[in-house]
Amino acid sequence: MRPFRCEHGGLVPLDRADVDTDQIIPKQFLKRIERTGYGEFLFNDWRYDAVGMPRVDFVLNRPEYAGGTVLVAGRNFACGSSREHAVWALQDHGFRAVIAESFADIFHSNALKSGLLPVTLRAEAVRQLLDLAVESPGEVAIVDLEDQTVSAGDLRFRFNIDSFARRCLLDGLDDIGLTMRHGAAIAAFESQRPSWMPDLTREAAPS
Amino acid sequence: MKTLFDKIWDAHVVALEPDGPALLYVDLHLVHEVTSPQAFEALRLVGRTVRRPSQVVATMDHNVPTTGDGSDGADEVSRAQMEALRRNCEEHGIACFGMGHARQGIVHVIGPELGLTLPGTVIVCGDSHTATHGAFGAFALGIGTSEVEHVLATQCLRQTRPRTMEIRIDGELPFGVTAKDVALGVLSHIGTAGAAGHVVEYTGQVVRAFSMEQRMTLCNLTIEGGGRAGLIAPDETTFAHLHDRPYAPDGARWDAAMTAWLDLRSDDGARHDTTVVVDASVLEPTVTWGTNPAQSVPIGGRVPDPESMADASQRESATRALAYMGLVPGTPVEDIPVDTVFIGSCTNSRIEDLRAAAGVLRGRRVRDGMRVLVVPGSAAVKAQAEAEGLDKVFRSSGAEWRNAGCSMCLAMNADVLRPGERCASTSNRNFEGRQGRGGRTHLVSPVMAAAAALAGHFVDVRTLGVLEEATA
Numbered sequence: 256m257r258p259f260r261c262e263h264g265g266l267v268p269l270d271r272a273d274v275d276t277d278q279i280i281p282k283q284f285l286k287r288i289e290r291t292g293y294g295e296f297l298f299n300d301w302r303y304d305a306v307g308m309p310r311v312d313f314v315l316n317r318p319e320y321a322g323g324t325v326l327v328a329g330r331n332f333a334c335g336s337s338r339e340h341a342v343w344a345l346q347d348h349g350f351r352a353v354i355a356e357s358f359a360d361i362f363h364s365n366a367l368k369s370g371l372l373p374v375t376l377r378a379e380a381v382r383q384l385l386d387l388a389v390e391s392p393g394e395v396a397i398v399d400l401e402d403q404t405v406s407a408g409d410l411r412f413r414f415n416i417d418s419f420a421r422r423c424l425l426d427g428l429d430d431i432g433l434t435m436r437h438g439a440a441i442a443a444f445e446s447q448r449p450s451w452m453p454d455l456t457r458e459a460a461p462s
Numbered sequence: 463m464k465t466l467f468d469k470i471w472d473a474h475v476v477a478l479e480p481d482g483p484a485l486l487y488v489d490l491h492l493v494h495e496v497t498s499p500q501a502f503e504a505l506r507l508v509g510r511t512v513r514r515p516s517q518v519v520a521t522m523d524h525n526v527p528t529t530g531d532g533s534d535g536a537d538e539v540s541r542a543q544m545e546a547l548r549r550n551c552e553e554h555g556i557a558c559f560g561m562g563h564a565r566q567g568i569v570h571v572i573g574p575e576l577g578l579t580l581p582g583t584v585i586v587c588g589d590s591h592t593a594t595h596g597a598f599g600a601f602a603l604g605i606g607t608s609e610v611e612h613v614l615a616t617q618c619l620r621q622t623r624p625r626t627m628e629i630r631i632d633g634e635l636p637f638g639v640t641a642k643d644v645a646l647g648v649l650s651h652i653g654t655a656g657a658a659g660h661v662v663e664y665t666g667q668v669v670r671a672f673s674m675e676q677r678m679t680l681c682n683l684t685i686e687g688g689g690r691a692g693l694i695a696p697d698e699t700t701f702a703h704l705h706d707r708p709y710a711p712d713g714a715r716w717d718a719a720m721t722a723w724l725d726l727r728s729d730d731g732a733r734h735d736t737t738v739v740v741d742a743s744v745l746e747p748t749v750t751w752g753t754n755p756a757q758s759v760p761i762g763g764r765v766p767d768p769e770s771m772a773d774a775s776q777r778e779s780a781t782r783a784l785a786y787m788g789l790v791p792g793t794p795v796e797d798i799p800v801d802t803v804f805i806g807s808c809t810n811s812r813i814e815d816l817r818a819a820a821g822v823l824r825g826r827r828v829r830d831g832m833r834v835l836v837v838p839g840s841a842a843v844k845a846q847a848e849a850e851g852l853d854k855v856f857r858s859s860g861a862e863w864r865n866a867g868c869s870m871c872l873a874m875n876a877d878v879l880r881p882g883e884r885c886a887s888t889s890n891r892n893f894e895g896r897q898g899r900g901g902r903t904h905l906v907s908p909v910m911a912a913a914a915a916l917a918g919h920f921v922d923v924r925t926l927g928v929l930e931e932a933t934a
Contacts, residue, residue: 271778271779271782272775272778272779273654273655273754273779275754275891275893277872277891277893277894277895277896278893278894278895281895281899282872282873282874282896283874285496285524285874286496286525286537286539286540286542286543286874287539287543288499288500288503288542288543288546289500289503290500290503290504300894300895300899305881305899305900329775330655330775331654331655331658331688334654334655334688334754335590335685335891335893336589336590336872336891337497337588337589337590337604337605337606338496338497338606339497339500339606339607339608340607342606357655357658359655359658359688360658360659360688360690361590361604361605361606362606364605364606364609365606365607365608365609368606368608368609368612369608417482417483417622418481418482419479419481419482419483419620420482422481430612430620431510431611431612431615431616434485434612434615434616434618434620435615435616437476437477437485437618440476440477440485441476441477441485441487441513441616441617441618444476444487445487445514445617448487448489449718449719449722450711450714450715450718451580451711451715451716451718451719451722452489452517452580452583453489453490453517453578453579453580453583453709454516454517454709455515455516455517455518455519455556455557455578455709456516457709458708458709459577459706459707459708459709459710459712
């Protein structure tokens, strides 16, 4: 995973609550078996009209926000489907962090696993960042994971993050490798499991 | 004193990181074609293997065509994705119930059907509706592809301990009101993120009286309220449902399981972080009007006016939703016309759901011009329905009887709404474009979907006189 320490990037406002993963990356783009190449389909149905022309009023099509890397959104961001493609699409488009009042659980862990930083701030802070991004397009935010702050213009907010997730992000750690260090504990656990647990190799004879 | 969730959690902690999440052991990993290929590929790139193939089961559901004999009809990209799953399973020794297999079906339908979903287990799947399995008293949660990879490699999942929420459903459920209406009622009460960070345990006399199919419908929709998982303590209904299923434990293993399962309930006096009480006696058949599952009203109600909403964000969201849905505030729900009906999905595609829908359609014809898709949740549900003659009921009413799959719930296959089409759907999400770009989805129960198919608009199924007939 690419490490995340500090990101300087343009704020992109998406002032909507309950943005679901079906909007972030519609299902017709989930058929690929690769992890890359989803950026052009990010927010497809909001970004392009039915014949594929860009909708000029959608934030990702506005030149003043081009190249922004810090998305600011409404509460319960990325609810719905578990598709990690939503994270990949945001990253592929260039986003490195998303700021919101709250995130859906599965998206939140998917983002941490893939190196997209989800920053949770209280509602008033998100509102101030949204207002700033709208009033001065192109405003750059500094999202600093080491000191856990977001700064933009005169605003500066501290955020909380699970310390294990923070460590993995800062160092770009492979968490499967970390888990494998617990191999002995996993094996010991397995040796104690009850016999009745699900087992695809033990099918009852048809009665 | 422990909650049901505490008991399952405590029995599955393998290790604790000093500064963070627990390493939780996974008893069963369900895999499908859409969220797994990148996980298998990542394992391959670093030379990792699947730790416990005997605890993994795969099926094809999201992409499969539901027409023809089930062996063809998929587009080229879908075929490649399904072929990748077949290859990955073969390479790693994973049981794969692919297209055309007698055990193929929606991942959340086949787990319980095969007796793989067991009380007291931890179950994961790269799909958000994994909460369905919580109906059996399993901690079952949806995960992303990186976590799929992690579980394949280690059989463990990193999890921060969620809080617990009790949702108690008290009172007498009125005639004609279903588990789907209860679930939509709960969502309307708690909102789209009301259960965020929580595992929800459903309790109360209504839940106790529910069949396993009804419990699955209720648990299935937990994710739409932001809950990490839904749970229902197992009881005689659960055990009777499990007994004699293909992979359910038998003989001495069954006896050992029963000993463990009888303790799987929240102790008297165990505390939940939050408790919500819903009075079932005031619930009615429910229809969603918006673009999230919490936006619903009883069938006798009207499309709400966003201007009457106090919260600015709710007002904005409702305004956008009504514009997308092409609805005018104040319109009686029964005046909303419908051109498509979808009966299926991991929420409502089990045999009881199909029996209920067939009970409404039996001996009647759907409204002229209606497109009605009935998509069983699995090949086994399909076979059972056909053995009961339900396929004939559907076909002679003018509905299409299809093969098993996710179908129009998320419209990854050819079962898609066209722009502007309006669907009464027994599925779980009414998000913009979910069933097809520009398509408009109203979530309802199977009997309400069937009633809309007859009338061509939403109608209170209780007024048709067909429920009494079906239960007589």
